[in-house]
Structures are given as C-alpha cells and as structure tokens.
Amino acid sequence: MTNTLxxxxxxxSFRDDYVVFAMCSKGRNDEGSVEKLRKFLVMALDYRPVNxxxxxxxxxxxxxxxxxxxxxxQRDTTPDFASVIRDLDAPTTVAAVFDNRPAAERFVSxxxxxxxxxxxxxxxxxxxxxxxxxxxxxxxHSVGYSLGFEGKTExxxxxxxxxxSTMCGHGMxxxxxxxxxxxxxxxxxxxxxxxxxxxxxxxxxxVFNPSRAARLLESAARGE
Amino acid sequence: MKINPDxxxxxxxxxxxxxxxxIYIDPAIGRATINRSECVECYACxxxxxxxxxxxxxxRTLRKVFKLARLRFDPEPDVCPxxxxxxxxxxxPRVVRRAFSDPRVPHESTGVHGRGTEEVKTNDISGRVxxxxxxxxxxxxxxxxxxxFRDIQKMCWALARAGVAFEKKNPxxxxxxxxxxxxxxxxxxxxxxxxxxVEIKVPVARTEEIVRLVWDVENQIDTVVALGVGARCDxxxxxxxxAPILEKLGYRLERAKTNIGLGRITNAA
Numbered sequence: 001m002t003n004t005l006x007x008x009x010x011x012x013s014f015r016d017d018y019v020v021f022a023m024c025s026k027g028r029n030d031e032g033s034v035e036k037l038r039k040f041l042v043m044a045l046d047y048r049p050v051n052x053x054x055x056x057x058x059x060x061x062x063x064x065x066x067x068x069x070x071x072x073x074q075r076d077t078t079p080d081f082a083s084v085i086r087d088l089d090a091p092t093t094v095a096a097v098f099d100n101r102p103a104a105e106r107f108v109s110x111x112x113x114x115x116x117x118x119x120x121x122x123x124x125x126x127x128x129x130x131x132x133x134x135x136x137x138x139x140x141h142s143v144g145y146s147l148g149f150e151g152k153t154e155x156x157x158x159x160x161x162x163x164x165s166t167m168c169g170h171g172m173x174x175x176x177x178x179x180x181x182x183x184x185x186x187x188x189x190x191x192x193x194x195x196x197x198x199x200x201x202x203x204x205x206x207v208f209n210p211s212r213a214a215r216l217l218e219s220a221a222r223g224e
Numbered sequence: 225m226k227i228n229p230d231x232x233x234x235x236x237x238x239x240x241x242x243x244x245x246x247i248y249i250d251p252a253i254g255r256a257t258i259n260r261s262e263c264v265e266c267y268a269c270x271x272x273x274x275x276x277x278x279x280x281x282x283x284r285t286l287r288k289v290f291k292l293a294r295l296r297f298d299p300e301p302d303v304c305p306x307x308x309x310x311x312x313x314x315x316x317p318r319v320v321r322r323a324f325s326d327p328r329v330p331h332e333s334t335g336v337h338g339r340g341t342e343e344v345k346t347n348d349i350s351g352r353v354x355x356x357x358x359x360x361x362x363x364x365x366x367x368x369x370x371x372x373f374r375d376i377q378k379m380c381w382a383l384a385r386a387g388v389a390f391e392k393k394n395p396x397x398x399x400x401x402x403x404x405x406x407x408x409x410x411x412x413x414x415x416x417x418x419x420x421x422v423e424i425k426v427p428v429a430r431t432e433e434i435v436r437l438v439w440d441v442e443n444q445i446d447t448v449v450a451l452g453v454g455a456r457c458d459x460x461x462x463x464x465x466x467a468p469i470l471e472k473l474g475y476r477l478e479r480a481k482t483n484i485g486l487g488r489i490t491n492a493a
Contacts, residue, residue: 010476171418
C-alpha cells in the first residue's frame with residue numbers, strides 16, 4: 001500500500017496518523033484470507049479507528065450513488081464501519097487508521113496474539129512505527145522509507161494542500177479539492193470536520209485520515 | 225470517461241475533484257468538458273462524486289433565476305447533481321490509462337489493486353528484498369501531476385544500462401517488450417497515467433549509485449518522482465545498512481512503512 005507511504009509532512013505531523021494494514025500475498029497465503037482480513041477489521045474496532053477500509057470497496061465514508069437532495073441540509077458524516085466489515089468479499093488489502101499511538105500500539109499487540117498469518121504493516125513516522133513494534137515486543141522485519149517528492153516539484157501546490165491531498169496516495173483527493181476545502185473552512189462555510197468528510201469520501205481504500213485532515217484544515221484556515 | 229451534455233448543468237463541482245485538472249466548463253456550450261489528452265481515466269469523478277438524479281432542466285432554470293438575483297446555486301462540493309458522468313468503453317492503448325490510474329482496477333499482470341505491486345509489504349513471506357539488498361520503488365507522477373510513458377521509458381533505459389534487474393511482478397515490467405534493455409512497448413508511449421512504479425533491487429553497496437542515477441534522469445523528465453527504499457531489518461529489528469547511506473545523501477527519513485513480520489505461508493502446496 002504505497003498509497004500510505006508518501007504522505008507529505010515532517011515526522012511530527014504524523015503524531016495523529018497511524019495506518020495499520022493487512023494483506024495477503026497472491027499464491028502464498030491468500031486461500032481463506034477473507035475471514036482473516038475481516039477479523040482484522042473487527043479487532044480494530046476495539047481501538048476506535050478514525051477510518052477503516054478495503055481496497056475494493058472503499059472506506060467508512062463513501063460516496064452515494066442515489067443521494068437524496070435533502071441530504072444537503074443534514075449530511076451524515078458518521079463513519080460506517082459495519083459496511084466496511086460486511087462488504088469485504090475477496091482477498092485484498094484492509095486498513096485501520098488511528099489518530100493516536102496508544103491505540104495503534106494496543107492494536108498491533110492484539111494482532112500479534114491473534115496470529116492471523118497475514119502480512120501486517122504500519123505506515124507512520126519511522127519512530128512511531130518503531131514505538132508500536134517495541135510496545136508489542138515485535139522486531140521490525142522490513143522497512144520501506146519514503147524519500148519524499150523530487151524532480152519537477154515546481155508542479156506541486158503549496159505544503160498546506162499537499163499535507164491534505166497526499167493522504168490519498170492513489171491521488172483520488174485532488175489538490176484543487178483540498179485547496180477548496182481550506183478556503184471553505186477559512187470562510188466559515190464548513191467546519192473542518194465537514195470539509196474533511198468531503199475529502200474522505202474520495203479515498204477509494206479507506207486510508208484517508210479525517211481526524212488529521214480536520215486538524216490540518218483548522219491550521220491552514222488560520223494561516224499557520 | 226465522458227460527461228453527458230444533456231445532463232450536465234455546469235455546476236463546476238467536477239472541475240475541482242479531477243486529480244489532473246482535466247475538466248473545465250466550456251463557455252461555448254455551457255457544459256463541463258473533459259480534456260481527453262489530460263484525462264487519465266482514474267474515475268475519481270465517476271466513483272468519488274455522490275450522485276443525485278435531479279432534473280437537468282429544473283436545475284438549469286433554478287441556476288438562471290438565482291443568477292439574475294446574483295445568488296449562486298451551491299451544491300455540496302462532492303456531488304454531481306444530475307449524475308452526468310458516464311464511463312465509455314476503453315480500447316487499447318487508452319485502457320492502459322485506467323489500469324494504472326483507477327485504484328479499484330487490479331493489474332492483470334499481478335492481480336494487485338492500486339499500483340499493482342506488493343513491494344516490501346509482504347516481504348515477510350515473499351523474501352523479495354533480502355539481507356544485504358535494497359529495493360527501490362521509483363514512482364512517477366505522484367502526487368497529482370501524472371506521467372507519460374515516454375518519461376518512464378527514459379528512467380527504465382537508464383536503469384537497464386546500469387545493469388539492474390527489474391522486479392518481475394510489477395505492472396511496468398509487464399509492459400516491457402524487452403526487459404533486458406528496459407524497453408517499454410511502443411504503442412503506449414503516448415498514454416498518460418496518474419502514477420506508475422518502477423521496481424528494482426540491487427545490493428546495498430549500489431544504493432548511492434542508484435539514487436544519483438535517479439537524480440540525473442529526474443532532470444530529463446517532465447514530472448515528479450516519489451522515491452521509496454525498502455530494506456530488510458536485522459534480527460533485532462534494526463536497520464543500520466541503508467538508512468545511513470540515505471542520510472549521507474541528504475535525505476531526512478520522516479516516514480516509512482514498516483512490515484512487522486507476522487505473515488506466513490498458509491496456502492496448501
């Protein structure tokens with residue numbers, strides 16, 4: 001899930017961003033993996049994730065193909081974790097997103113005990129992941145470092161936009177939408193939480209962190 | 225992707241959500257229009273926008289009345305009020321755009337969704353990157369810039385000249401007509417995708433050489449590159465082989481994806 005690797009920002013900005021994901025490897029441990037992946041999602045609920053998702057059906061906030069126009073005035077932004085768990089029907093990657101380290105640490109400890117046999121990865125700051133492993137008594141197996149963005153970086157928007165848009169590494173949250181949401185929060189047209197929910201619905205695998213997004217939107221709106 | 229002009233009410237919501245900024249309101253027809261050259265068929269518009277099914281004539285009339293009063297019709301920003309987006313059948317080679325850009329479409333070559341590769345995420349059971357080795361994921365076009373295959377080609381040729389081996393289970397490798405020379409099939413050179421990853425593996429001793437090679441090619445291509453470096457940790461969970469080299473080259477290692485080694489082979493033989 002490289003889509004979680006290249007999130008923009010210094011290590012400190014990931015203090016409320018812990019993506020724990022599970023996947024199987026085709027031909028090696030994919031047989032019977034759906035129920036194990038589902039168990040991963042169910043176990044995550046105990047630690048109050050801010051998002052859950054699978055790469056086939058999306059996250060806990062999804063777009064609606066038959067939206068009632070009345071929803072404009074009372075849009076539901078409650079994450080629907082039950083749908084994520086129910087809809088999982090094929091081997092894929094599943095993810096749980098937490099906005100605090102203690103929750104991620106306890107979840108990883110639980111995963112160790114559950115021994116699902118799936119590959120488990122933590123995507124956060126290098127130090128944050130080490131702390132989770134340490135708390136669970138697990139030595140890291142492998143690490144994939146993000147070296148950030150290079151090349152024609154003049155094509156990229158400013159940092160406040162990148163902090164938001166790169167939370168969907170598949171690129172489904174556009175820079176323009178992120179900029180628009182910063183402006184709307186700045187103008188008081190939406191709350192940071194509402195603006196974060198709009199962006200979250202575009203993430204097609206449920207790894208967007210709406211809690212971090214709301215914090216970043218609030219900061220950006222204040223010009224920080 | 226296409227926008228049905230009979231349904232579109234030119235609210236403009238889709239112009240913001242397109243990752244490639246390929247959608248614009250054409251003043252000549254008063255409808256949202258897709259720049260087909262820039263569209264990468266990622267389906268963010270079709271899959272990401274919620275859809276209402278309002279009557280287009282009603283909405284257009286409403287907008288005209290509002291406009292007269294200098295008021296603005298202001299739908300939710302993640303909604304297409306008339307469900308105007310309609311996927312159109314994609315033929316070769318344009319279908320390659322969607323395969324590399326829509327994360328919900330699995331790559332046929334690997335069966336993996338997203339960018340189609342497992343990298344070090346399953347290294348605990350695949351052994352893809354072993355002790356003394358370093359795996360590079362060289363990703364083009366991310367975030368939100370996109371990349372033409374002709375630019376990816378330049379990097380692949382440079383890497384092949386350096387004698388590196390391309391990862392077999394990778395969608396870009398599967399698009400090569402000659403893996404030894406890193407030559408990608410000619411008929412997709414004119415296609416643009418949201419992002420794509422080239423994967424290689426070399427001994428740790430070649431880390432600096434490869435980074436410098438990537439830096440050199442980055443100057444020759446018209447996009448951004450996100451570099452990922454995968455390494456195996458030792459029995460204590462430490463990784464002291466690759467990180468010092470990267471730090472010496474000036475990188476600050478802020479974020480990583482960490483495989484915690486709980487996977488195991490469970491399929492029947």
